[in-house]
Amino acid sequence: MFFAGLFSLFAVTMLVAWFGKPRVAFVLFALAMVLTGALYLHHATTILPLSF
Amino acid sequence: MTPRVAVLLNTIGLYAISVILLEAFYFQFVLQELPCPLCLLQRVAFTALAVGPILTLRYGPQPSHYGLTIIAALAGAGIACRQILLHIEPGNSGFGSPILGLHFYSWAFICFVIAIAACAAVLLFNKQFSEQTQPPSIGLFERTAVWLIIAVTLLNAANALTECGFDFCPPGGPADYELLDRSNAI
Numbered sequence: 001m002f003f004a005g006l007f008s009l010f011a012v013t014m015l016v017a018w019f020g021k022p023r024v025a026f027v028l029f030a031l032a033m034v035l036t037g038a039l040y041l042h043h044a045t046t047i048l049p050l051s052f
Numbered sequence: 053m054t055p056r057v058a059v060l061l062n063t064i065g066l067y068a069i070s071v072i073l074l075e076a077f078y079f080q081f082v083l084q085e086l087p088c089p090l091c092l093l094q095r096v097a098f099t100a101l102a103v104g105p106i107l108t109l110r111y112g113p114q115p116s117h118y119g120l121t122i123i124a125a126l127a128g129a130g131i132a133c134r135q136i137l138l139h140i141e142p143g144n145s146g147f148g149s150p151i152l153g154l155h156f157y158s159w160a161f162i163c164f165v166i167a168i169a170a171c172a173a174v175l176l177f178n179k180q181f182s183e184q185t186q187p188p189s190i191g192l193f194e195r196t197a198v199w200l201i202i203a204v205t206l207l208n209a210a211n212a213l214t215e216c217g218f219d220f221c222p223p224g225g226p227a228d229y230e231l232l233d234r235s236n237a238i
Binding site: 001002003004005006007008010011013014015017018022025026029032033036037039040042043044045046048049050 | 089090092093095096097099100102103106107109110111116120123124127131134137138140141198201202205206208209210212213215216217218219220221223
C-alpha cells in the first residue's frame, strides 16, 4: 500500500506539473522524496557485512 | 543549445524512463521475477526522474527543473548502490536474472549516474534559459511522452498494490501477489 501510495503521489505530481502550478509540483515532489527516504529507511535494515 | 533542442532532449529522456520501467515489467511478468522492496524503490526513483522533464516540456527549460532530476537521480543511485552492496560478497548470486551480465540494480545505478551526467552536460548551455519568451510549442511527440510516463507510473501503483497488498512489502520481497492470494483465500 505504501509503495502504491508513493507511485500515486508521483503520478499526481506529474499531473500537477503538466496542468497546475510549478510551485505546487515542487512542494509535492519534495513531499514524495521525503516519503521515499522514510520508506527506504524502513526497508534498508540489513547490516552490510562490509567495512570501508 | 536552443530551448527547442532542450525540450527535445527532455522528451527523449521521458521516453527512456518509460522504456526502463516497461522493461522492468517485462522481467516481472514474462520471467516471473517479483521485485523486492529496494527494486520497487528504484522504480519509484525512476518515476521521480520524470517530474523535471515534464516541467521543462510545459514551462520551458529552467535550471531548477534539472535540479529536481539530479535530486531524484542521486536518491535512485543511493538505493541502487545499497542493493549492489547487499550482493557484492563473493559467492552471492545476486537478486534476479542478470541482463547482459549485470543485474537490474547495477544497470539502474548506471542509468542514474548517466542521468546526473546528462543534466550536468545540458546545464552547461545557458542559451536555452535566456532565449525563451513563452512556453515551448508542444506537439504529439511530446504529449505522448508525458502521458506514457504518467500511465506507466499509475501501472506501477496498481502493480505495487497487487504485489504488497495493504501492508508493507515483506523484507525479502513477496513470494506471490499478496492481493491475489487474499482474494483466492476468500
